[in-house]
Amino acid sequence: MAAMSSSEISRLQVCLRRLLGSPGLTVNAPPRAGLSVELAVNGEVVGTVHRDEDEGEVSYAVHMTVLEEDLPAPK
Template identity: 40%
Template structure:
């Protein structure tokens, strides 16, 4: 489970890395529900917390649908 404090830290990190203050993470509505990441109102992916022998990391999984890509040039 990702805490609100962790969410705030990850949001600050992502905003700094991507220079985009519109990045936001919504806490899950229910326990064990995915943690959703947005840019503005656009859903871009889910965030997972991994705790391996005391080493914590966060994985951002971004899915891009082929139908959302621009046409071939």
């Protein structure tokens, strides 16, 4: 897993906001080296973003976690 530059994080945030239609989405740099880049919506961390580089091609994987307690009550 390669580290992301601040420019890369900003560009990724613009892309994800557009793709997911969420202006409240932020991609946050880790507070210190070795930790994951975080994905947040309106300040609440909902997942992580990982960068992969294979044969010169770069891709990003988003891992999002939704807790059952955050789901609406069953009908």
